[in-house]
Amino acid sequence: MLRTRFTEEFGVRHPLVQGGMQWVGRAELVSAVANAGALGMLTALTQPTPEALVKEIARCREMTDRPFGVNLTILPTITPPPYAEYRQAIVESGVPIVETAGSNPAEHLAAFGPAGIKVLHKCTSVRHALKAQELGVDAVSIDGFECAGHPGEDDVPGLVLIPRAADELRIPVIASGGFADARGLVAALALGADGVNMGTRFLCTEEAPVHRSVKERIVAAGERDTELIFRPLRNTARVASNEVSRAVVARLDAGGTFDDVRDLVAGARGRKVYELGDTEAGVWSVGMVQGLVHDIPTVAELVDRIVTEAARLIGARLAGVVTTS
Numbered sequence: 001m002l003r004t005r006f007t008e009e010f011g012v013r014h015p016l017v018q019g020g021m022q023w024v025g026r027a028e029l030v031s032a033v034a035n036a037g038a039l040g041m042l043t044a045l046t047q048p049t050p051e052a053l054v055k056e057i058a059r060c061r062e063m064t065d066r067p068f069g070v071n072l073t074i075l076p077t078i079t080p081p082p083y084a085e086y087r088q089a090i091v092e093s094g095v096p097i098v099e100t101a102g103s104n105p106a107e108h109l110a111a112f113g114p115a116g117i118k119v120l121h122k123c124t125s126v127r128h129a130l131k132a133q134e135l136g137v138d139a140v141s142i143d144g145f146e147c148a149g150h151p152g153e154d155d156v157p158g159l160v161l162i163p164r165a166a167d168e169l170r171i172p173v174i175a176s177g178g179f180a181d182a183r184g185l186v187a188a189l190a191l192g193a194d195g196v197n198m199g200t201r202f203l204c205t206e207e208a209p210v211h212r213s214v215k216e217r218i219v220a221a222g223e224r225d226t227e228l229i230f231r232p233l234r235n236t237a238r239v240a241s242n243e244v245s246r247a248v249v250a251r252l253d254a255g256g257t258f259d260d261v262r263d264l265v266a267g268a269r270g271r272k273v274y275e276l277g278d279t280e281a282g283v284w285s286v287g288m289v290q291g292l293v294h295d296i297p298t299v300a301e302l303v304d305r306i307v308t309e310a311a312r313l314i315g316a317r318l319a320g321v322v323t324t325s
């Protein structure tokens with residue numbers, strides 16, 4: 001067993017988090033993560049309405065009696081979803097933990113705090129983490145440049161970002177981006193983090209509710225097989241390298257605007273990837289860490305493997321490196 005400030009304060013057995021994942025963070029995966037003793041997050045905006053989110057939370061509760069959280073991703077969009085209603089659905093459902101991400105969570109904290117909900121805010125820079133701490137979040141997840149999804153625009157990899165965050169913050173820090181195994185967890189703890197957050201690794205498990213071809217593609221892919229789309233728009237996202245993502249990069253690099261790629265990045269295309277297993281159909285998030293993913297275990301096998309090997313690594317391999325002479 002590994003005990004950290006995070007496991008103590010958030011009431012989870014293992015210092016492992018499954019961060020929000022659009023289209024993927026559903027009850028099947030989240031309940032499996034909870035049952036394995038880690039912290040899973042349902043993804044609020046994967047549900048078409050706040051009412052559907054309430055039902056998904058109830059469905060997840062039927063599949064586990066362990067705590068789980070909900071991710072609320074706040075991204076700038078032309079037609080924003082009804083965030084206040086999703087927030088209300090979370091509060092009324094009695095979920096104990098929320099992962100906020102995407103932008104400043106201030107507006108939402110006013111509702112979560114009084115409801116006794118712990119907030120884990122995910123961000124990509126030390127300055128944003130400090131701001132979140134000042135606003136009163138309970139912990140931060142800090143996403144290095146390696147991560148799937150939105151790595152921000154600073155391009156600071158975890159090896160620098162995590163210790164920088166640990167040095168500056170009082171609250172627990174969860175290291176995110178590029179973690180898939182016990183070595184990563186032990187390294188994150190050594191860098192000053194209180195646990196790790198994983199997206200890509202949990203996406204490639206039996207219970208992740210996506211087509212098996214996506215998982216097989218992750219196993220086959222290497223660490224170089226991602227693209228950074230939307231760089232010129234300063235809204236960078238790391239996604240799988242395929243014909244569509246390469247076309248997006250090419251069009252924007254040639255001076256194109258969002259309108260020139262709108263059809264390529266449509267959410268409906270991304271859903272096709274997960275539902276039909278056509279990994280060339282659209283853009284889909286995946287991290288560089290896919291180079292370290294070689295199998296499709298159950299969530300329980302994965303969590304057990306990571307924590308067991310981590311304890312062995314610390315107690316045997318690392319301890320064995322220390323000499324007195």
Ligand SMILES: Cc1cc2nc3c(=O)[nH]c(=O)nc-3n(C[C@H](O)[C@H](O)[C@H](O)COP(=O)(O)O)c2cc1C
Binds near residue numbers: 019284
């Ligand atoms: C398929 C997929 C979808 C994601 N969607 C979201 C999302 O909707 N909101 C969010 O905050 N993060 C999202 N992420 C990011 C993850 O929560 C996590 O921060 C990231 O995957 C960590 O990097 P890793 O993949 O190297 O573990 C997504 C990641 C993946 C792989």
